[in-house]
Amino acid sequence: MLRFDAVRIEQGDFRMDADLSIDAGARVAVIGPSGAGKSTLLNALAGFLELSSGRLSWDGTDITDAPPARRPVAMLFQDNNLFPHLSVAQNVGLGLRPDLRLSPEDRARVAQALGRVGLDGMGERRPANLSGGQQGRAALARVLVQRKPIVLLDEPFAALGPALKTEMLDLVAELVAETGATLLMVSHDPDDARRICPLTVLVDDGCAAPPVATAPLLDNPPPGLRAYLGN
């Protein structure tokens, strides 16, 4: 179980509170108005941002002060963050070793992850020689290869067309189901949440609320969310 225990996060004038738990293996959308703090919540969990107060724990182990690399967390960012001068396999290998000194086992893991996302035989290409969807898959492989129990996606597929986005969302759902990973996904599209996240954390008004069932929340949104969703 992932636990935010009386967490407060501050950034300049912005402050947000979170007191909530997420069961291992849950798939959770993080939804709320622009500027509400969705990315901030993920960044704090990934260790890119210090808490002002409160504790974070995973499976009963306190991770509040752990550096990002020691946390049980792998994060996929908005623009995929592939390095253009590295091969696809090297980009994935960065998930294992930032210095890219990959052992034969590491290389085998990279190849396996590439195969799992449908990029067999494309490891030697540069990202520029992949389609947008294939680049998304490469970035997913980098998350997968880390075998971390918590996967964070911050609006990962916003730039993709609807068909490709659906395909990537379904691949994410499949991969986390296979590995048993817990998923937190920021999205501006409520249909993304409905598609692969049975639960939703609503971030609004300086608070990240405990997860609730996604469909009833979106069918009958509270006023702040209703205004944001435009219905």
Ligand SMILES: Nc1ncnc2c1ncn2[C@@H]1O[C@H](COP(=O)(O)OP(=O)(O)OP(=O)(O)O)[C@@H](O)[C@H]1O
């Ligand atoms: N480095 C920073 N210093 C000060 N304030 C910041 C910093 N980064 C973000 N903020 C503020 O923190 C608040 C939350 O930002 P955050 O990016 O988490 O929102 P968000 O819900 O992810 O928004 P969006 O949906 O637009 O991406 C905003 O008010 C933002 O202006």
